[in-house]
Amino acid sequence: MSTTYSPELVRTAELFEYADVDAAESLERDFEIVHAQRRTVLFREGETADYLYVLLDGKVKLSRRSHDGREGLLALLGPSDQFGEIELLDGGPRVTTATVVSGARLARLHKTALYRWIAQRPHVAEQLLQVVARRIRGNRATVHDRLFTDVPGRVAGQLIQLANQFGVAEDGATRVVHDLTQTELAQFVGASRESVNKVLAQYASRGWVRLENKCIVILDDAPLARRAQHKRRR
Known part of the structure; x- marks a missing residue:
């Protein structure tokens, strides 16, 4: 692990979407x-978020276990995706487990550096809330699909989503x-x-796909x- 400065963060992370260059660079050096x-497990469900x-x-991948031990894959993340910030904002424990699917290079920011940055720039808090709101909206759409779309429809939808991300x-x-096993792909579909x-x-x-x-x-x-x-017939 090193603290090498990484200017690509300014161009990719949601955290910097609304930040000016000077503000972004002041935070980047804390990554x-x-x-x-x-x-590799980056963090586990229930752990303290740092x-x-x-x-x-x-x-x-971000996953969560049910009460009976079954694992559900909630999201597959790729380059430029930001994660783990929600628990830093609400102070609660991790709600998902983050596991590396294919060899990864990541930048991580400690919560004290984030809090200091927000304190110096109060408008950033509102911008982060917008990011979180988009995540919640996306999660609701996923729940809706699992409730009202049959398995073939969900498989098709996930293929479209994966193509948009990694195609x-x-x-x-x-x-x-996608680098997922058959089991992980099934968990992603639900x-x-x-x-x-x-x-x-x-x-x-x-002839729609080749496996x-x-x-x-x-x-x-x-x-x-x-x-x-x-949609699923009722």
Whole structure:
């Protein structure tokens, strides 16, 4: 771990979205750069929150366990995504577990540095609340999809989301390297691994996708988008 200055933070982190360059640079120097291997747990649900993170390279998953021990994957984060700030703002324990999915380089900021920065620039608190409000809105949309969309629709929706996050154009198709195991992909959809694999096999047989190891190549996104909009019949 080192405290190397990282100017890319100004360009990527939500924290700096509304900050002027001088204000951003004054905070950037308080970040620590951390390198973490796959399966490294950055923090666990229930722990005291001390740091805010910005993901510079790699992927990190945010998950939560139910009372019966089942794990649900709530988000898959990629470069420029910021996480862990909500608990710093409300003072509560971690509500999720953050685990590295593929080798990651992160910048982390201790809460004392964040509090000092906010105290010096009160308008930043309002801007951070806007960021948190967007997160809450997105979480509500996810809950809505799980309540009112069937498994094929949720699979299609998650493929579209992953393509938007990690997709790379390739010969008229979109290559999406998600780095998730089959179990993790099923947790992300909110369904059993068997049902998700069945849906993916159906989509592959229709020529919509091609399945590869921890990667999905989207060959035709139009039918996936339509399927994602189809709501569950009551």
